[in-house]
Amino acid sequence: MANSAEALIHIEDDRGTARQSGPGWRILVVDDDEQVHLATRLALEGMDFRGRELTLDSCYTAWEAFEYLAGTQDVAVVLLDVVMEDERAGLDLVRRIREELRNDQIRIVLRTGQPGYAPELEVIRQYDINDYKAKTELTVTRLASSIITALRSYEQIVALDRHRRGLEQVIKASADLFTERSLNEFSAGVLIQLAAQMGIEPEGLLCAQGTVDGPIIVAAAGRFAGHIRKPLAALGNMEIEAALLEAFSRREGFKSRGGDILYLQSGSAHPAAIYMATPTAVDEQKRDLVRLFTINVALGFETATLFEHLRSVAFTDPLTGLPNRAGFITALDRSP
Structure with a gap:
């Protein structure tokens, strides 16, 4: 039986x-x-x-x-x-x-x-x-x-709850873009939303931002969680690194052997690419929804990146990378 x-x-x-x-x-x-x-x-x-x-x-x-x-x-x-x-x-x-x-x-x-x-x-x-x-x-x-x-x-209930939590995190980060962690929080919310839409666990996800010094990991989950704010090269996974670099080069997303690569580009000088570990096939209808979502997210990501840059310029000396006068005063105000 x-x-x-x-x-x-x-x-x-x-x-x-x-x-x-x-x-x-x-x-x-x-x-x-x-x-x-x-x-x-x-x-x-x-x-x-x-x-x-x-x-x-x-x-x-x-x-x-x-x-x-x-x-x-x-x-x-x-x-x-x-x-x-x-x-x-x-x-x-x-x-x-x-x-x-x-x-x-x-x-x-x-x-x-x-x-x-x-x-x-x-x-x-x-x-x-x-x-x-x-x-x-x-x-x-x-x-x-x-x-x-x-x-x-x-x-279905778990997926809806993830959508809600991801949306709350995106909204929170968007409303607080001047804080130090705004870009990371916004990106983390994006990852949660994408996981829910793809019907997978929010594990093994990676978001990398292209900069003049090479891609930097700005949000990660699961086994990659300890690599936030580190260079992509520090990940130690040649397959994922190569796939993300290819996305930056091709300026488009694609299906890699171990997951899905999404490319975010909205005119910014610092585009972003997202790696999503997808152990099983994702149907085409879900892929279409994800593509639409990434188009809308790209503008928000560019805005978060812009405010991150403005915050850095406002509080950091561009030559030394150390806090400037405003940054020093802010640090003193925060100290107990």
Whole structure:
């Protein structure tokens, strides 16, 4: 039975997609019956969604599950029994997840062996859940379908949240362009937005700005995070460095072997190029949206670069690179 459920997921969602080596989808099973945990593991064993494996964790009481969720940020779906310590333990946990943990992203599938305790329509109206099923209904195929639906919903909610956070960071940086970190914050917001639009984790992203001294990394995420404000050559990755230099030379973006290269040019003397690690193929519709986004971002990037330059001229001696009188006074004002 597990093999048929696995085939269902591959047919509907992962046709032609290779299994990725990144983190899997974390599923939490909450039930006071050990047999339910074993049956769920058997039913979902070996499955993956969009090339990422399902990772199952177990809790046996609502209290234990709340403590677990309070300390774990990457749970995508909770398979939750309604009746445990008492007949409303599961419903109370749903309320605590949404209200006390303020977690609106996690998707919840309620399961019950005693549906009379909590009528289905009433629960669906009152609680933010994805599905509510009697345990007798959940065959392997139906369980797989519920998981797929919940993961799709979780994926969309996370992407929307990244869009929002990225937009907030771009707006914050745009409104505070005179600060020292404005260019970095603006660029970081751009990376977050791009990751959300491409449907990938904001990991392994790099934004480089062309200068007379060579490209400089102005925003980075994931394994590149420690290279901000360093020369591109210091990255130590010849493949990425060559791809970005090629983008500056060609004045256009392209698909490289390990990712996507985007080129930002709006008339500035200091164009920018962005490297995005894309382990799986990105559909053409998403690529079109990203191209449109980069056109709009290019002007904002040029503005941020201009203010960064003005700030440098205002507070730094161009010959020595040391703070000038205004910079020295500003430093004194900031000191405790």
